[in-house]
Amino acid sequence: MNTIQTINNTQSNTPPDTFSSARTAAEKTFAQIIIPIIISVFAIYLTIGMTLGSIPGFVKNDLHAGSLIVGIAIGLQSLATLLTRAYAGRITDTKGAKKSNQHGVLLIMAAGVIYVLAAVCSQQVSMALGLVFLARIIHGISESLSITGALTWGIGLVGTSKSGKVMTWNGIAMYAGIAVGAPVAIWMKGAVGISYVFGLIILLSAISWLATIRLNALPVDAAHLRPPFYKVIGLVTGQGLGLAFASIGFACISSFISLLFTEKNWGNSSLAFITFGGFYILTRVFFSSFPDKYGGYKVALVSLCIEAFGQLLIGTASSATMAIVGCSLTGIGFSLMFPSLGVLAIRKVSPQMRGTALSAYSAFFDLSLGLAGPIAGIIAGWYDYEAIYLFGTVSCLLAVMILFFNNKNR
Structure with missing residues (x-):
């Protein structure tokens, strides 16, 4: 407690320009x-x-x-x-x-x-x-x-x-x-x-x-007792499943958007890919600090709502413009899902287990991309290409439910 008070007293007596210099140095270190x-x-x-x-x-x-x-x-x-x-x-x-x-x-x-x-x-x-x-x-x-x-x-x-x-x-x-x-x-x-x-x-x-x-290497604690991989998967399952369902919208666009454009005679689908990728990257560039600043849970929920709306627009699109707007919103919504839920996942393990936790968490993304394509193909065979994106919408809503459930039981 005394240490905290000393730090607070020191900060209160520190000129504002010193804080500014410290922040600048920290950002410079981060960049380096x-x-x-x-x-x-x-x-x-x-x-x-x-x-x-x-x-x-x-x-x-x-x-x-x-x-x-x-x-x-x-x-x-x-x-x-x-x-x-x-x-x-x-x-x-x-x-x-x-x-x-x-x-x-x-x-x-x-x-x-x-x-x-x-x-x-x-x-x-x-x-x-x-x-x-x-x-x-x-x-x-x-x-x-x-x-x-x-x-x-x-x-x-x-x-x-x-x-x-x-x-x-x-x-x-x-x-x-x-x-x-x-x-x-x-x-x-x-x-x-x-x-x-x-x-x-x-x-x-x-x-x-x-x-x-x-770059300097990180110290390794060889004596740290490490649980088996399956137990780490259990710790991050909530975040991993949220990521898996959120990733289905991305998989649907990458696999079937060109076929949807061809079926509808909307011309070249390259603009759909470009807008998805462009808004994905721009969102990460301008809002990269949001998961750390506002918390992964809040950012993930907002992102899922945006992605769900984007998928719904594509699934109900009556024109190429409407579908492209849907792809743009999907890119915005999906952009921060991995870092938002990843922040929550790595907090569940000790620093010595961070690599294993990230591997377990990323495995859900790999699995989602591997399964989403075939499932979407089956849906398209039964119904049509629009139904794929309604599937993507439902997947985002399922991810929202998973996050609500996990946050309630934390």
Whole structure:
């Protein structure tokens, strides 16, 4: 109590410009820490975006494989990421966030080498396909390790009071990397060939490594007793389920909005994707501090209401403009869901378990994206494409109910 009073007395006697200087220094420190991590994450997700833009064409056109094989090649990475979340969390907590991140980056480099070998062996279809599958699995494991490490590293260096801001800027880097990487890969494949696309993945992994090499490592408490992964999942289930249901709207747009536009003869759907991504990023840029400032629970509830309205607009749209507005609102609403609920999730565990908690929490997002597409496809087969977005609306409302229930029982 005396210490608190001393601090309060000191603060009351401190000139206002001293507080201003302290805040400026704190923000400068935050930027010095987070910018290298954001560069690293952006480079990592550029490699993921580039493979999303190049692998389907390479497998289908160069290796002459069918759509099922294309789907398997794309899906293997997400499956590997999901299945290694527990491993990534354990490595992050026991070996250190920096090591986890760097091990993941090295695996991306290895995946890049294997991709190049697949391109070189493209005349031997079976071997090339095997190499692509192997690279996709390694790429998925690398994503799990590198991003779990990056998030835990950033939060550990700047403090839990800015955890929402760290997750927000990481998310910007992730989605921007995918958005930029895919068209770059498509252009490069046509201009200089697929081998250069895969070679650039190796270069980007080196850039990711160098970006964070000077950042301090976090201390590791090797003696800390760590519960099993399934128990950590139990601790964050409320936030994870909320994230999973909120993510369905994003999955519906990414998978079926182009088919809705085609069916309705609304023209090119690219503006729907652009507005969703643009408003998603702008919301994160301008409101990144909201989860820390106002609390994850309040921000998540408001975000879900906005997303639900956006999904409802798409599902009842009578014009392309109405659907595009719905995509914009979905982008705004979905933007802060991960950091808002993530702030609540990591508070349920000790700092020594933060990596495992983030892995368990992120697994719900992976699972949602994996299941939402097939379920939405079944709904479209039974009804129509509009029904998919009514499904997205209901999912947001279910997420609201989950949050109410969990907040009531805290």
